[in-house]
Amino acid sequence: MDLSLHGVTVNAAGRALVEDVTLDAPAGRFVGLLGPNGSGKSTTLRAVYHVLKPAAGAVLLDGRPLDTLAPRERARAIAAVAQESHTEFDFTVAEVVAMGRLPHHGLLDRATAADLGICAAALRQVGLADLAGRGVLTLSGGERQRVLIARALAQQPKILVLDEPTNHLDIRHQLEVLALVRRSGLTVLAALHDLNLAAAVCDTVHVLDGGRLVASGTPADVLTPELLADVFGVRAHVVPHPASGRPQLLFDRLESQEDSHA
Numbered sequence: 049m050d051l052s053l054h055g056v057t058v059n060a061a062g063r064a065l066v067e068d069v070t071l072d073a074p075a076g077r078f079v080g081l082l083g084p085n086g087s088g089k090s091t092t093l094r095a096v097y098h099v100l101k102p103a104a105g106a107v108l109l110d111g112r113p114l115d116t117l118a119p120r121e122r123a124r125a126i127a128a129v130a131q132e133s134h135t136e137f138d139f140t141v142a143e144v145v146a147m148g149r150l151p152h153h154g155l156l157d158r159a160t161a162a163d164l165g166i167c168a169a170a171l172r173q174v175g176l177a178d179l180a181g182r183g184v185l186t187l188s189g190g191e192r193q194r195v196l197i198a199r200a201l202a203q204q205p206k207i208l209v210l211d212e213p214t215n216h217l218d219i220r221h222q223l224e225v226l227a228l229v230r231r232s233g234l235t236v237l238a239a240l241h242d243l244n245l246a247a248a249v250c251d252t253v254h255v256l257d258g259g260r261l262v263a264s265g266t267p268a269d270v271l272t273p274e275l276l277a278d279v280f281g282v283r284a285h286v287v288p289h290p291a292s293g294r295p296q297l298l299f300d301r302l303e304s305q306e307d308s309h310a
Protein backbone atom coordinates (compact mmCIF):
# COMPACT_ATOMS: atom_id res chain seq x y z
CA MET A 49 0.00 0.00 0.00
CA ASP A 50 1.31 3.47 -0.89
CA LEU A 51 1.49 6.11 1.82
CA SER A 52 1.85 9.76 0.92
CA LEU A 53 1.74 13.05 2.70
CA HIS A 54 0.61 16.09 0.75
CA GLY A 55 1.40 19.50 2.17
CA VAL A 56 0.84 18.35 5.75
CA THR A 57 0.88 21.11 8.36
CA VAL A 58 0.31 20.36 12.05
CA ASN A 59 -0.33 23.18 14.49
CA ALA A 60 -0.18 23.22 18.28
CA ALA A 61 0.25 25.90 20.91
CA GLY A 62 -0.40 28.58 18.32
CA ARG A 63 2.35 27.62 15.88
CA ALA A 64 3.11 25.18 13.08
CA LEU A 65 5.10 22.23 14.44
CA VAL A 66 5.48 20.83 10.94
CA GLU A 67 4.69 22.78 7.83
CA ASP A 68 3.88 21.76 4.28
CA VAL A 69 5.42 18.28 4.42
CA THR A 70 5.09 16.32 1.20
CA LEU A 71 6.61 12.86 0.87
CA ASP A 72 5.90 9.46 -0.62
CA ALA A 73 6.44 6.02 0.88
CA PRO A 74 5.67 3.71 -2.05
CA ALA A 75 4.42 0.17 -1.37
CA GLY A 76 7.07 -2.06 0.12
CA ARG A 77 9.69 0.67 0.53
CA PHE A 78 11.57 1.55 3.70
CA VAL A 79 11.47 5.33 4.07
CA GLY A 80 13.42 7.16 6.76
CA LEU A 81 12.44 10.41 8.44
CA LEU A 82 15.56 12.13 9.76
CA GLY A 83 16.30 15.38 11.52
CA PRO A 84 17.69 16.86 14.71
CA ASN A 85 15.83 16.83 18.03
CA GLY A 86 12.64 18.85 17.84
CA SER A 87 12.61 19.01 14.03
CA GLY A 88 9.12 17.50 13.80
CA LYS A 89 9.66 13.78 13.11
CA SER A 90 7.31 12.45 15.81
CA THR A 91 4.72 15.11 15.01
CA THR A 92 4.74 14.06 11.35
CA LEU A 93 4.37 10.39 12.30
CA ARG A 94 1.51 11.21 14.69
CA ALA A 95 -0.36 12.77 11.79
CA VAL A 96 0.14 9.51 9.88
CA TYR A 97 -1.17 7.29 12.66
CA HIS A 98 -3.98 9.73 13.22
CA VAL A 99 -3.27 10.95 16.73
CA LEU A 100 -2.88 14.48 15.39
CA LYS A 101 -5.07 15.99 12.72
CA PRO A 102 -3.31 18.12 10.11
CA ALA A 103 -4.45 21.75 9.97
CA ALA A 104 -3.73 21.64 6.25
CA GLY A 105 -2.83 18.99 3.71
CA ALA A 106 -3.65 15.29 3.76
CA VAL A 107 -2.30 11.84 4.50
CA LEU A 108 -3.24 9.45 1.69
CA LEU A 109 -3.33 5.64 1.64
CA ASP A 110 -3.32 4.42 -1.95
CA GLY A 111 -4.61 7.88 -2.81
CA ARG A 112 -7.49 7.83 -0.27
CA PRO A 113 -7.48 10.48 2.44
CA LEU A 114 -6.84 8.85 5.82
CA ASP A 115 -9.70 10.70 7.52
CA THR A 116 -12.23 9.20 5.11
CA LEU A 117 -11.43 5.68 6.38
CA ALA A 118 -13.33 4.09 9.27
CA PRO A 119 -11.20 3.66 12.42
CA ARG A 120 -11.08 -0.11 12.01
CA GLU A 121 -10.06 0.21 8.36
CA ARG A 122 -7.27 2.57 9.42
CA ALA A 123 -6.15 0.17 12.13
CA ARG A 124 -5.98 -2.68 9.65
CA ALA A 125 -3.89 -0.58 7.29
CA ILE A 126 -1.44 1.09 9.67
CA ALA A 127 0.41 -0.22 12.72
CA ALA A 128 2.51 2.16 14.77
CA VAL A 129 5.26 1.74 17.31
CA ALA A 130 5.35 5.12 19.01
CA GLN A 131 8.21 6.49 21.08
CA GLU A 132 7.95 5.46 24.70
CA SER A 133 4.63 3.72 24.34
CA HIS A 134 4.41 2.00 27.67
CA THR A 135 1.79 0.44 29.80
CA GLU A 136 1.22 0.73 33.51
CA PHE A 137 -0.66 -2.56 33.54
CA ASP A 138 1.12 -5.83 33.98
CA PHE A 139 -0.23 -7.61 30.91
CA THR A 140 1.72 -10.64 29.78
CA VAL A 141 3.83 -10.42 26.65
CA ALA A 142 1.35 -12.72 24.87
CA GLU A 143 -1.57 -10.47 25.87
CA VAL A 144 0.15 -7.32 24.57
CA VAL A 145 0.94 -8.98 21.24
CA ALA A 146 -2.65 -10.30 21.01
CA MET A 147 -3.87 -6.66 21.17
CA GLY A 148 -2.46 -6.38 17.65
CA ARG A 149 -5.29 -8.65 16.49
CA LEU A 150 -8.07 -6.34 17.79
CA PRO A 151 -8.60 -4.47 14.48
CA HIS A 152 -9.46 -7.83 12.93
CA HIS A 153 -12.13 -8.67 15.53
CA GLY A 154 -14.61 -7.19 17.94
CA LEU A 155 -13.27 -6.30 21.38
CA LEU A 156 -15.11 -9.19 23.01
CA ASP A 157 -14.39 -11.85 20.39
CA ARG A 158 -12.18 -14.72 21.51
CA ALA A 159 -8.84 -15.15 19.80
CA THR A 160 -8.98 -17.89 17.17
CA ALA A 161 -6.32 -20.54 16.65
CA ALA A 162 -5.20 -18.54 13.62
CA ASP A 163 -4.78 -15.41 15.80
CA LEU A 164 -2.72 -17.35 18.32
CA GLY A 165 -0.52 -18.69 15.52
CA ILE A 166 0.02 -15.19 14.08
CA CYS A 167 0.95 -13.83 17.53
CA ALA A 168 3.32 -16.72 18.25
CA ALA A 169 5.01 -16.20 14.86
CA ALA A 170 5.41 -12.47 15.55
CA LEU A 171 7.03 -13.21 18.91
CA ARG A 172 9.37 -15.72 17.27
CA GLN A 173 10.32 -13.12 14.65
CA VAL A 174 11.52 -10.71 17.33
CA GLY A 175 13.23 -13.52 19.26
CA LEU A 176 10.95 -13.40 22.30
CA ALA A 177 9.00 -16.65 22.06
CA ASP A 178 10.38 -17.75 25.43
CA LEU A 179 8.96 -14.67 27.17
CA ALA A 180 5.30 -15.10 26.13
CA GLY A 181 4.14 -15.68 29.72
CA ARG A 182 6.20 -12.91 31.35
CA GLY A 183 4.64 -9.67 32.62
CA VAL A 184 5.67 -6.74 30.39
CA LEU A 185 6.59 -4.65 33.44
CA THR A 186 9.34 -7.15 34.24
CA LEU A 187 11.01 -6.76 30.83
CA SER A 188 14.07 -4.70 29.97
CA GLY A 189 13.59 -1.61 27.78
CA GLY A 190 14.90 -3.46 24.71
CA GLU A 191 12.70 -6.52 25.32
CA ARG A 192 9.65 -4.27 25.71
CA GLN A 193 10.51 -2.47 22.48
CA ARG A 194 10.63 -5.82 20.65
CA VAL A 195 7.25 -6.81 22.15
CA LEU A 196 5.75 -3.62 20.68
CA ILE A 197 7.26 -4.47 17.29
CA ALA A 198 5.79 -7.98 17.57
CA ARG A 199 2.38 -6.44 18.35
CA ALA A 200 2.66 -4.23 15.26
CA LEU A 201 3.58 -7.25 13.10
CA ALA A 202 0.71 -9.30 14.59
CA GLN A 203 -1.63 -6.53 13.46
CA GLN A 204 -0.74 -7.60 9.87
CA PRO A 205 -0.89 -4.03 8.61
CA LYS A 206 0.06 -2.80 5.16
CA ILE A 207 2.06 0.11 6.56
CA LEU A 208 4.38 0.26 9.56
CA VAL A 209 5.04 3.61 11.22
CA LEU A 210 7.99 3.43 13.58
CA ASP A 211 9.20 6.20 15.85
CA GLU A 212 12.79 5.40 16.81
CA PRO A 213 12.28 1.63 16.59
CA THR A 214 15.86 0.87 17.62
CA ASN A 215 15.75 2.97 20.77
CA HIS A 216 16.85 0.78 23.70
CA LEU A 217 18.13 -2.01 21.45
CA ASP A 218 21.68 -3.32 21.54
CA ILE A 219 23.54 -3.36 18.24
CA ARG A 220 22.63 -6.95 17.31
CA HIS A 221 18.94 -6.34 17.99
CA GLN A 222 19.05 -3.00 16.13
CA LEU A 223 20.32 -4.78 13.03
CA GLU A 224 17.98 -7.75 13.46
CA VAL A 225 14.85 -5.64 14.00
CA LEU A 226 15.57 -3.42 11.00
CA ALA A 227 16.37 -6.44 8.81
CA LEU A 228 13.16 -8.11 9.96
CA VAL A 229 11.11 -4.99 9.21
CA ARG A 230 12.76 -4.73 5.78
CA ARG A 231 12.06 -8.40 5.02
CA SER A 232 8.40 -7.94 6.01
CA GLY A 233 7.76 -6.31 2.63
CA LEU A 234 5.52 -3.72 4.34
CA THR A 235 5.61 -0.03 3.52
CA VAL A 236 7.69 1.50 6.31
CA LEU A 237 7.96 5.10 7.47
CA ALA A 238 10.46 5.29 10.33
CA ALA A 239 11.95 8.15 12.30
CA LEU A 240 15.58 7.26 12.90
CA HIS A 241 18.31 9.08 14.80
CA ASP A 242 21.15 6.78 13.80
CA LEU A 243 22.13 8.13 10.40
CA ASN A 244 24.38 5.15 9.63
CA LEU A 245 21.55 2.71 10.30
CA ALA A 246 19.28 4.90 8.16
CA ALA A 247 21.83 4.86 5.33
CA ALA A 248 22.12 1.08 5.62
CA VAL A 249 18.43 0.26 5.61
CA CYS A 250 16.40 3.03 3.92
CA ASP A 251 15.46 3.16 0.25
CA THR A 252 14.82 6.88 0.56
CA VAL A 253 15.21 9.41 3.37
CA HIS A 254 13.55 12.75 4.11
CA VAL A 255 15.21 15.31 6.36
CA LEU A 256 13.25 17.70 8.55
CA ASP A 257 14.69 20.86 10.03
CA GLY A 258 12.57 23.28 12.04
CA GLY A 259 9.38 21.52 10.94
CA ARG A 260 10.11 21.75 7.22
CA LEU A 261 11.46 19.19 4.78
CA VAL A 262 14.88 20.28 3.62
CA ALA A 263 16.06 17.25 1.62
CA SER A 264 14.62 14.08 0.08
CA GLY A 265 16.21 11.28 -1.93
CA THR A 266 18.40 8.22 -1.59
CA PRO A 267 20.72 8.11 1.43
CA ALA A 268 23.69 8.67 -0.92
CA ASP A 269 22.07 11.76 -2.44
CA VAL A 270 20.92 13.25 0.84
CA LEU A 271 23.54 12.42 3.48
CA THR A 272 26.28 14.71 2.22
CA PRO A 273 28.86 16.52 4.39
CA GLU A 274 27.13 19.81 3.46
CA LEU A 275 23.72 18.68 4.67
CA LEU A 276 25.16 17.19 7.86
CA ALA A 277 26.88 20.50 8.60
CA ASP A 278 23.85 22.65 7.74
CA VAL A 279 21.15 20.60 9.45
CA PHE A 280 22.89 18.68 12.23
CA GLY A 281 25.81 21.05 12.85
CA VAL A 282 28.42 18.28 12.63
CA ARG A 283 31.40 17.64 10.41
CA ALA A 284 31.34 14.26 8.76
CA HIS A 285 33.12 12.26 6.10
CA VAL A 286 31.03 10.00 3.90
CA VAL A 287 32.64 6.70 2.90
CA PRO A 288 31.20 3.67 1.12
CA HIS A 289 30.57 0.65 3.34
CA PRO A 290 33.21 -1.90 2.30
CA ALA A 291 30.65 -4.70 1.92
CA SER A 292 27.38 -3.02 0.89
CA GLY A 293 28.71 0.12 -0.81
CA ARG A 294 26.08 2.16 1.06
CA PRO A 295 27.20 5.50 2.48
CA GLN A 296 28.51 5.47 6.02
CA LEU A 297 29.35 8.54 8.03
CA LEU A 298 32.47 9.13 10.05
CA PHE A 299 32.09 12.09 12.40
CA ASP A 300 34.92 14.40 13.35
CA ARG A 301 35.77 14.73 17.01
CA LEU A 302 34.03 17.60 18.76
CA GLU A 303 37.40 19.23 19.55
CA SER A 304 38.16 19.65 15.86
CA GLN A 305 34.75 21.29 15.39
CA GLU A 306 35.50 23.66 18.23
CA ASP A 307 38.85 24.41 16.56
CA SER A 308 37.01 25.24 13.36
CA HIS A 309 34.80 27.75 15.22
CA ALA A 310 37.82 29.42 16.87
Ligand SMILES: Nc1ncnc2c1ncn2[C@@H]1O[C@H](COP(=O)(O)OP(=O)(O)OP(=O)(O)O)[C@@H](O)[C@H]1O
Pocket residue numbers: 060061065083084085086087088089090091092
Ligand atom coordinates in the same frame (compact mmCIF):
# COMPACT_ATOMS: atom_id res chain seq x y z
N1 LIG B 1 1.62 19.27 21.82
C1 LIG B 1 2.62 20.13 21.62
N2 LIG B 1 2.49 21.42 22.00
C2 LIG B 1 3.49 22.31 21.79
N3 LIG B 1 4.66 21.98 21.19
C3 LIG B 1 4.82 20.71 20.79
C4 LIG B 1 3.82 19.72 20.98
N4 LIG B 1 4.28 18.55 20.49
C5 LIG B 1 5.53 18.79 20.01
N5 LIG B 1 5.85 20.08 20.20
C6 LIG B 1 7.10 20.75 19.77
O1 LIG B 1 7.21 20.55 18.37
C7 LIG B 1 8.56 20.38 17.98
C8 LIG B 1 8.71 19.08 17.22
O2 LIG B 1 8.56 18.01 18.13
P1 LIG B 1 8.72 16.50 17.67
O3 LIG B 1 8.51 15.63 18.88
O4 LIG B 1 7.87 16.26 16.49
O5 LIG B 1 10.26 16.47 17.21
P2 LIG B 1 11.20 15.24 16.88
O6 LIG B 1 11.90 15.58 15.60
O7 LIG B 1 10.45 13.96 16.92
O8 LIG B 1 12.24 15.34 18.09
P3 LIG B 1 13.14 14.22 18.85
O9 LIG B 1 14.24 13.85 17.89
O10 LIG B 1 13.68 15.02 20.01
O11 LIG B 1 12.26 13.08 19.25
C9 LIG B 1 9.37 20.45 19.27
O12 LIG B 1 9.87 21.76 19.40
C10 LIG B 1 8.35 20.14 20.35
O13 LIG B 1 8.70 20.77 21.57
